[in-house]
Amino acid sequence: MKALIESIVKPLVDHPEDVHVREKEEDTKVVYHLTVHQNDVGKVIGKNGRIAKAIRTVVYAAKSDSTKRIYLDIM
Amino acid sequence: MREITASGQTVEEAVQSALEQLDTTRDQVDISIIDEGKKGILGLFGSKPAIVKAVVLKNQIEETKAFIQEVIKNMNVDVNIKTTVIDNHVTYELNGEKIAKLIGKRGQTLNALQYLVQLVLNKDGKQYYSVTLDAEGYRGRRKETLEALAKKMAEKAVRINKKVSLEPMPAFERKIIHSALQGRNDISTYSDGVEPHRHIVIKP
Numbered sequence: 001m002k003a004l005i006e007s008i009v010k011p012l013v014d015h016p017e018d019v020h021v022r023e024k025e026e027d028t029k030v031v032y033h034l035t036v037h038q039n040d041v042g043k044v045i046g047k048n049g050r051i052a053k054a055i056r057t058v059v060y061a062a063k064s065d066s067t068k069r070i071y072l073d074i075m
Numbered sequence: 076m077r078e079i080t081a082s083g084q085t086v087e088e089a090v091q092s093a094l095e096q097l098d099t100t101r102d103q104v105d106i107s108i109i110d111e112g113k114k115g116i117l118g119l120f121g122s123k124p125a126i127v128k129a130v131v132l133k134n135q136i137e138e139t140k141a142f143i144q145e146v147i148k149n150m151n152v153d154v155n156i157k158t159t160v161i162d163n164h165v166t167y168e169l170n171g172e173k174i175a176k177l178i179g180k181r182g183q184t185l186n187a188l189q190y191l192v193q194l195v196l197n198k199d200g201k202q203y204y205s206v207t208l209d210a211e212g213y214r215g216r217r218k219e220t221l222e223a224l225a226k227k228m229a230e231k232a233v234r235i236n237k238k239v240s241l242e243p244m245p246a247f248e249r250k251i252i253h254s255a256l257q258g259r260n261d262i263s264t265y266s267d268g269v270e271p272h273r274h275i276v277i278k279p
Contacts, residue, residue, distance in 0.1 A: 003149045004146065004149035004150060007142075007145045007146050007149050008146055008191060011142050011195045011198070012191070012194055012195060012198070048270075048271075050190070050271070051190075051191070051194065053187070053271075054187035054188075054190045054191050055187075055191070057179070057183055057184055057187035058146070058150070058184060058187050058188055058191065061150070061176060061177070061179050061184040061187075062149070062150040062151070062176075
Protein backbone atom coordinates (compact mmCIF):
# COMPACT_ATOMS: atom_id res chain seq x y z
CA MET A 1 0.00 0.00 0.00
CA LYS A 2 2.90 2.30 0.80
CA ALA A 3 4.43 1.44 -2.58
CA LEU A 4 1.14 2.29 -4.31
CA ILE A 5 0.92 5.72 -2.71
CA GLU A 6 4.53 6.45 -3.61
CA SER A 7 4.12 5.25 -7.19
CA ILE A 8 1.15 7.60 -7.66
CA VAL A 9 2.60 10.64 -5.96
CA LYS A 10 6.23 10.61 -7.12
CA PRO A 11 5.54 11.24 -10.83
CA LEU A 12 3.23 14.13 -9.90
CA VAL A 13 5.75 16.19 -7.97
CA ASP A 14 8.95 18.08 -8.78
CA HIS A 15 10.86 16.68 -5.79
CA PRO A 16 10.18 12.93 -5.74
CA GLU A 17 13.02 12.43 -3.24
CA ASP A 18 11.00 14.35 -0.64
CA VAL A 19 7.94 12.12 -0.85
CA HIS A 20 7.50 10.21 2.38
CA VAL A 21 4.73 7.89 3.51
CA ARG A 22 4.45 6.92 7.16
CA GLU A 23 2.27 4.01 8.12
CA LYS A 24 0.52 3.98 11.45
CA GLU A 25 -1.65 1.09 12.47
CA GLU A 26 -4.47 1.72 14.88
CA ASP A 27 -7.15 -0.53 16.33
CA THR A 28 -9.71 -0.10 13.59
CA LYS A 29 -7.83 1.61 10.82
CA VAL A 30 -4.47 2.05 9.15
CA VAL A 31 -3.39 5.63 8.66
CA TYR A 32 -0.95 6.55 5.89
CA HIS A 33 0.59 9.91 6.45
CA LEU A 34 1.90 11.49 3.25
CA THR A 35 4.36 14.36 3.25
CA VAL A 36 5.88 16.08 0.22
CA HIS A 37 8.26 18.95 -0.46
CA GLN A 38 6.87 22.33 0.52
CA ASN A 39 6.62 23.49 -3.09
CA ASP A 40 4.79 20.35 -4.14
CA VAL A 41 1.86 20.61 -1.75
CA GLY A 42 -0.38 22.12 -4.41
CA LYS A 43 0.51 19.33 -6.82
CA VAL A 44 -0.89 16.62 -4.56
CA ILE A 45 -3.94 18.56 -3.39
CA GLY A 46 -5.03 20.37 -6.53
CA LYS A 47 -7.80 22.85 -7.12
CA ASN A 48 -10.57 22.18 -4.59
CA GLY A 49 -8.67 19.07 -3.51
CA ARG A 50 -9.35 17.39 -6.82
CA ILE A 51 -6.00 15.58 -7.01
CA ALA A 52 -6.13 14.56 -3.34
CA LYS A 53 -9.59 13.14 -3.94
CA ALA A 54 -8.43 11.16 -6.97
CA ILE A 55 -5.45 9.76 -5.06
CA ARG A 56 -7.72 8.71 -2.18
CA THR A 57 -10.22 7.08 -4.56
CA VAL A 58 -7.49 4.95 -6.13
CA VAL A 59 -5.87 4.08 -2.80
CA TYR A 60 -9.16 3.11 -1.15
CA ALA A 61 -10.06 0.96 -4.16
CA ALA A 62 -6.80 -0.95 -3.80
CA LYS A 63 -7.40 -2.13 -0.27
CA SER A 64 -8.29 -5.75 -0.52
CA ASP A 65 -8.09 -8.38 2.14
CA SER A 66 -7.42 -6.24 5.16
CA THR A 67 -10.62 -5.58 7.01
CA LYS A 68 -9.20 -2.47 8.60
CA ARG A 69 -10.25 0.85 7.22
CA ILE A 70 -7.61 2.78 5.35
CA TYR A 71 -7.09 6.44 5.87
CA LEU A 72 -4.84 8.68 3.78
CA ASP A 73 -3.64 11.77 5.55
CA ILE A 74 -1.96 14.39 3.37
CA MET A 75 0.57 16.68 5.06
CA MET B 76 18.39 12.09 -20.04
CA ARG B 77 20.51 10.86 -22.95
CA GLU B 78 22.42 13.39 -24.99
CA ILE B 79 25.26 13.38 -27.45
CA THR B 80 27.41 15.76 -29.46
CA ALA B 81 28.17 14.80 -33.01
CA SER B 82 30.10 16.38 -35.86
CA GLY B 83 29.97 16.20 -39.63
CA GLN B 84 30.86 18.09 -42.79
CA THR B 85 27.55 19.90 -42.71
CA VAL B 86 24.91 20.45 -40.05
CA GLU B 87 22.70 17.92 -41.79
CA GLU B 88 25.41 15.26 -41.69
CA ALA B 89 26.13 15.96 -38.03
CA VAL B 90 22.45 15.52 -37.19
CA GLN B 91 22.32 12.25 -39.12
CA SER B 92 25.37 10.99 -37.28
CA ALA B 93 23.86 11.93 -33.92
CA LEU B 94 20.61 10.12 -34.75
CA GLU B 95 22.52 7.00 -35.78
CA GLN B 96 24.53 6.97 -32.59
CA LEU B 97 21.42 7.44 -30.45
CA ASP B 98 19.52 4.95 -32.56
CA THR B 99 16.44 7.16 -32.80
CA THR B 100 14.51 9.40 -35.18
CA ARG B 101 14.44 13.15 -35.75
CA ASP B 102 11.16 13.80 -33.90
CA GLN B 103 12.45 12.11 -30.74
CA VAL B 104 15.33 14.51 -30.20
CA ASP B 105 15.94 18.16 -29.58
CA ILE B 106 18.80 19.41 -31.74
CA SER B 107 20.87 22.48 -30.97
CA ILE B 108 23.62 23.66 -33.31
CA ILE B 109 26.88 24.41 -31.55
CA ASP B 110 28.90 25.20 -34.64
CA GLU B 111 27.64 25.52 -38.19
CA GLY B 112 31.05 24.63 -39.55
CA LYS B 113 32.97 26.19 -42.42
CA LYS B 114 33.64 24.86 -45.86
CA GLY B 115 37.08 26.46 -46.10
CA ILE B 116 38.94 27.27 -49.25
CA LEU B 117 38.57 24.54 -51.85
CA GLY B 118 37.30 22.39 -49.00
CA LEU B 119 40.89 22.06 -47.85
CA PHE B 120 42.11 24.98 -45.82
CA GLY B 121 40.43 26.41 -42.75
CA SER B 122 37.51 24.04 -42.91
CA LYS B 123 35.70 23.40 -39.66
CA PRO B 124 33.26 20.57 -39.03
CA ALA B 125 29.69 21.31 -38.01
CA ILE B 126 28.89 20.33 -34.44
CA VAL B 127 25.41 19.66 -33.07
CA LYS B 128 24.08 18.57 -29.74
CA ALA B 129 21.17 16.12 -29.69
CA VAL B 130 19.08 15.50 -26.57
CA VAL B 131 16.66 12.61 -26.51
CA LEU B 132 13.26 13.86 -25.43
CA LYS B 133 11.37 12.00 -22.80
CA ASN B 134 8.69 10.04 -24.46
CA GLN B 135 5.65 11.28 -22.56
CA ILE B 136 3.35 8.57 -23.82
CA GLU B 137 5.69 5.67 -23.04
CA GLU B 138 6.62 7.03 -19.62
CA THR B 139 2.98 7.48 -18.73
CA LYS B 140 2.30 3.91 -19.77
CA ALA B 141 5.02 2.80 -17.34
CA PHE B 142 3.33 4.92 -14.65
CA ILE B 143 -0.02 3.20 -15.23
CA GLN B 144 1.63 -0.21 -15.21
CA GLU B 145 3.40 0.54 -11.93
CA VAL B 146 0.34 1.93 -10.14
CA ILE B 147 -1.89 -0.93 -11.22
CA LYS B 148 0.73 -3.49 -10.28
CA ASN B 149 0.78 -1.95 -6.81
CA MET B 150 -3.00 -2.37 -6.66
CA ASN B 151 -2.37 -6.11 -7.13
CA VAL B 152 -4.07 -6.25 -10.51
CA ASP B 153 -2.50 -7.65 -13.66
CA VAL B 154 -3.29 -5.84 -16.90
CA ASN B 155 -2.17 -5.47 -20.46
CA ILE B 156 -2.06 -1.93 -21.74
CA LYS B 157 -2.73 -1.07 -25.35
CA THR B 158 -1.86 2.45 -26.39
CA THR B 159 -3.54 4.28 -29.25
CA VAL B 160 -2.61 7.81 -30.25
CA ILE B 161 -4.82 9.85 -32.55
CA ASP B 162 -3.59 13.43 -33.00
CA ASN B 163 -3.48 14.85 -29.47
CA HIS B 164 -5.61 12.20 -27.89
CA VAL B 165 -4.12 9.17 -26.17
CA THR B 166 -6.19 6.12 -25.29
CA TYR B 167 -4.87 3.52 -22.89
CA GLU B 168 -6.88 0.32 -22.96
CA LEU B 169 -6.55 -1.94 -19.95
CA ASN B 170 -7.32 -5.61 -20.28
CA GLY B 171 -7.03 -8.33 -17.68
CA GLU B 172 -8.62 -10.11 -14.78
CA LYS B 173 -9.96 -8.38 -11.68
CA ILE B 174 -10.58 -5.34 -13.86
CA ALA B 175 -13.70 -4.51 -11.83
CA LYS B 176 -11.43 -3.31 -9.06
CA LEU B 177 -10.02 -0.69 -11.41
CA ILE B 178 -13.39 0.53 -12.61
CA GLY B 179 -15.17 0.91 -9.28
CA LYS B 180 -18.71 2.05 -8.67
CA ARG B 181 -19.95 3.92 -11.76
CA GLY B 182 -16.38 4.11 -12.98
CA GLN B 183 -15.21 6.34 -10.15
CA THR B 184 -11.88 4.54 -9.70
CA LEU B 185 -11.26 4.52 -13.45
CA ASN B 186 -12.10 8.22 -13.65
CA ALA B 187 -9.76 9.02 -10.74
CA LEU B 188 -7.00 7.03 -12.42
CA GLN B 189 -7.69 8.75 -15.73
CA TYR B 190 -7.36 12.15 -14.07
CA LEU B 191 -4.03 11.20 -12.47
CA VAL B 192 -2.79 9.75 -15.77
CA GLN B 193 -3.66 12.98 -17.55
CA LEU B 194 -1.68 14.96 -14.95
CA VAL B 195 1.37 12.74 -15.28
CA LEU B 196 1.20 12.73 -19.08
CA ASN B 197 1.13 16.51 -19.31
CA LYS B 198 3.40 17.26 -16.38
CA ASP B 199 6.44 18.60 -18.19
CA GLY B 200 5.94 17.63 -21.76
CA LYS B 201 5.94 20.10 -24.60
CA GLN B 202 2.90 18.64 -26.25
CA TYR B 203 -0.52 18.67 -24.59
CA TYR B 204 -2.50 15.44 -24.79
CA SER B 205 -5.99 14.53 -23.70
CA VAL B 206 -6.45 11.06 -22.27
CA THR B 207 -8.99 8.28 -22.20
CA LEU B 208 -8.40 5.38 -19.86
CA ASP B 209 -10.56 2.44 -20.82
CA ALA B 210 -10.95 -0.93 -19.13
CA GLU B 211 -12.35 -3.96 -20.96
CA GLY B 212 -14.55 -1.76 -23.14
CA TYR B 213 -16.10 -0.03 -20.11
CA ARG B 214 -16.31 3.38 -21.81
CA GLY B 215 -18.27 1.93 -24.71
CA ARG B 216 -20.72 0.11 -22.43
CA ARG B 217 -21.10 3.20 -20.26
CA LYS B 218 -21.88 5.27 -23.35
CA GLU B 219 -24.74 2.92 -24.25
CA THR B 220 -26.05 3.03 -20.68
CA LEU B 221 -25.92 6.82 -20.63
CA GLU B 222 -27.69 7.12 -23.98
CA ALA B 223 -30.45 4.83 -22.76
CA LEU B 224 -30.69 6.84 -19.54
CA ALA B 225 -30.83 10.09 -21.52
CA LYS B 226 -33.74 8.82 -23.58
CA LYS B 227 -35.63 7.55 -20.52
CA MET B 228 -35.16 10.79 -18.61
CA ALA B 229 -36.15 12.86 -21.62
CA GLU B 230 -39.43 10.91 -21.85
CA LYS B 231 -39.98 11.50 -18.15
CA ALA B 232 -39.38 15.25 -18.49
CA VAL B 233 -41.93 15.46 -21.30
CA ARG B 234 -44.47 13.29 -19.45
CA ILE B 235 -44.44 15.21 -16.16
CA ASN B 236 -43.70 18.50 -17.96
CA LYS B 237 -41.06 19.43 -15.39
CA LYS B 238 -37.29 19.74 -15.29
CA VAL B 239 -35.46 16.50 -14.56
CA SER B 240 -32.04 16.59 -12.88
CA LEU B 241 -29.55 13.77 -13.33
CA GLU B 242 -26.86 12.75 -10.88
CA PRO B 243 -23.46 14.51 -11.04
CA MET B 244 -21.14 13.22 -13.78
CA PRO B 245 -17.74 14.12 -15.14
CA ALA B 246 -17.61 16.41 -18.18
CA PHE B 247 -17.06 13.70 -20.81
CA GLU B 248 -20.08 11.74 -19.57
CA ARG B 249 -22.30 14.82 -19.61
CA LYS B 250 -21.17 15.42 -23.17
CA ILE B 251 -22.49 11.99 -24.17
CA ILE B 252 -25.93 12.89 -22.80
CA HIS B 253 -25.97 16.36 -24.35
CA SER B 254 -25.17 14.97 -27.77
CA ALA B 255 -27.61 12.08 -27.39
CA LEU B 256 -30.47 14.55 -26.88
CA GLN B 257 -29.24 17.26 -29.21
CA GLY B 258 -31.49 16.28 -32.09
CA ARG B 259 -34.74 16.60 -30.13
CA ASN B 260 -36.76 19.79 -30.19
CA ASP B 261 -39.28 18.93 -27.45
CA ILE B 262 -36.61 19.24 -24.76
CA SER B 263 -33.38 21.10 -24.07
CA THR B 264 -30.44 20.16 -21.90
CA TYR B 265 -27.99 22.17 -19.85
CA SER B 266 -25.53 21.60 -17.02
CA ASP B 267 -25.96 23.10 -13.59
CA GLY B 268 -23.89 23.26 -10.39
CA VAL B 269 -20.18 23.51 -9.76
CA GLU B 270 -17.64 20.71 -10.30
CA PRO B 271 -17.51 18.04 -8.97
CA HIS B 272 -21.29 18.27 -8.47
CA ARG B 273 -22.08 19.54 -11.94
CA HIS B 274 -25.03 17.68 -13.39
CA ILE B 275 -27.37 17.67 -16.35
CA VAL B 276 -30.84 19.15 -16.28
CA ILE B 277 -33.36 18.17 -18.94
CA LYS B 278 -35.99 20.82 -19.55
CA PRO B 279 -39.17 20.14 -21.50
